[in-house]
Amino acid sequence: MARVVSLKKAKSAAVPADGREELVEIAVDLFAARGFAGTSIRDIADVAGRSVSNIYHYFENKEALWFAIFERSIKALPGQLREAIEGVEGPRERFIALVRGHLDVTEHYRREAKMFFIDEERLSPAGNRINKRVQRDILSIYVAEIEGLRRAGLLAPGDTQIAALNTLGAINWYLRWSRAGMSGPKRAEVVDQVLQFILRGVGCA
Amino acid sequence: MARVVSLKKAKSAAVPADGREELVEIAVDLFAARGFAGTSIRDIADVAGRSVSNIYHYFENKEALWFAIFERSIKALPGQLREAIEGVEGPRERFIALVRGHLDVTEHYRREAKMFFIDEERLSPAGNRINKRVQRDILSIYVAEIEGLRRAGLLAPGDTQIAALNTLGAINWYLRWSRAGMSGPKRAEVVDQVLQFILRGVGCA
DNA sequence: TCATCAATAGATCAATCGTTCTAGAGCGGG
DNA sequence: CCCGCTCTAGAACGATTGATCTATTGATGA
Structure with missing residues (x-):
């Protein structure tokens, strides 16, 4: 009202x-x-x-x-990530959809994302718990999809959770350094390179 | 005195x-x-x-x-990174030495690293300038080495600076989530997986 | 022995903090 | 017309902030 x-x-x-x-x-x-x-x-x-x-x-x-x-930003992120992969077939396609969806959605939440993974321990116990819960939720989504990659033999050897954390590192770091003003094809190029980095690293295996 | x-x-x-x-x-x-x-x-x-x-x-x-x-931590980081690659032959070997050196050195600076890339704009103009200068310095070291990878044809297509930022994202994120208590072979495994992620991503190219 | 000086504590400063209180302005429904 | 409501400002509260002042200790060197 x-x-x-x-x-x-x-x-x-x-x-x-x-x-x-x-x-x-x-x-x-x-x-x-x-x-x-x-x-x-x-x-x-x-x-x-x-x-x-x-x-x-x-x-x-x-x-x-x-x-x-x-409430108006990060709270909805886990749900939006699940939406992004809903119905997508194939573990590799699902993972790509997840990362792309994450980069797209958080593009509008750049400041909020920065806020939330910067101020960790600075809130009341209640606020802290909320913050941590969402972060754990997001991580579990990535772990599940990467587990799918593993089953399909598409994953480099190693711990699944660490792979998920590395992926989130690239994504969250992108939100730090990328400028908000960027748009159109220029932005699409940059997002694509971040995705490619997550998929294959700098290139020299 | x-x-x-x-x-x-x-x-x-x-x-x-x-x-x-x-x-x-x-x-x-x-x-x-x-x-x-x-x-x-x-x-x-x-x-x-x-x-x-x-x-x-x-x-x-x-x-x-x-x-x-x-002064007792991050200030020395650029110099330590340059030391880590000094005399190393081969662009791929140099890059690996750089990442490994970075992970090893900052292992002891975990709290400091967190401090410095969290509190960005919160200091006096002078402090802010110092902070930014070091970060730019570190980035330039990575750009130079990744440029070496490119010349050797060991780099995936894309912008060199973005590749450097992605690499730093994985490293700095590792400093956030990894626990300080870890040591010995267990830690070596984790560090190795971070390095592998930087080199080849999650695996499915 | 005595002057010096680093190292410490405690009281205190003005400024700022998060928060509350009081009150006025404007508007809608009776 | 007035009652009640939302929206607003300004003054003020006690607590905390970064910083200073004064004073005491204890050791060192002359």
Whole structure:
């Protein structure tokens, strides 16, 4: 409620259009850049051009802000990854679909991804547990698919979990160094090279 | 000075043996776990069992503590990487020596590595510049060696810099998930699998 | 023996932190 | 018209922050 009634504010702004959403948008920017502990409520209020108490009108406390970011982004990631491989036939094709899906989805969550694997131990025990659960969930998806590769004889020898972690390393690192502005064929090329790296490494076996 | 004269304290402690060094040791622990902004001077003082002003006796300010950690660890990394490949013949052998050397050296800098690629934008402009310079330095070493692979026809097609970034992703990610306690043949196996991943990916080309 | 000085603790500073309180403005339904 | 609601600002709270000041200890060297 309180959102459905808004017929008044036909604000043509890019995305926010909502006081609460605009605050989340600013918060994720600052949290990703300076970290959770490094960002004060007043920092967010200043950027938003509103008062501190306004933020507390929408969010119970600072961590609720963090949680709102989580809910609109990373929370859905495991489900989206499962969607990406749903119905795909063949272990190699499934794995490729998984990695591609992951790179595509998180493209829009770049700041959030950075936030979440940077601030690990900095939250309340509850927040920490949530964070860890999702990360474990994602890892298990990769382990399952890589297990499929192994059964098909498509996997280099070694531990399955380590292979999954290495894969996630390449993906998450990509989110760190790649620039958000990139789009179109240029981006497709880069994503393709990351995928190729995961499949065959630098090349010299 | 102030250190050379110390013949008195033959403290048999594990590592510290020096008030200043003990503080650096504790600081790197806390910075890696909670981040720079998330760790207060009092946190460090409490763990060390000393007073706040004692810390300020050794360090001008909080960032000087960060800088001391940098100076005894990551600062030397580019030089150590260059050492690791010095005199090695053959582009493939050089690249392998580089990755292995990197994994070996940073094994002892696990916390520091985490600290430095987590706290990016959280420092003064000066600290930020130092951080970025080292990271660029390391990247250039990888680019040069991968360029060597390319000339020898040992590289998969694609951009050299992206290949270097992917490689660093696997390495830095390893530092995140691997446990410090591991040693001996078990660790060698894991390191080997990370190297193999960098060379040939998960296996299914 | 005494002056010096590194090393320590404790009190204290102004600033900032997360958070709460009070209150006004604008709007809709009765 | 006024009641109640959402949205907003500003002042203020106690706690914590990075940093400083003052003072005491104990050892070293003259």
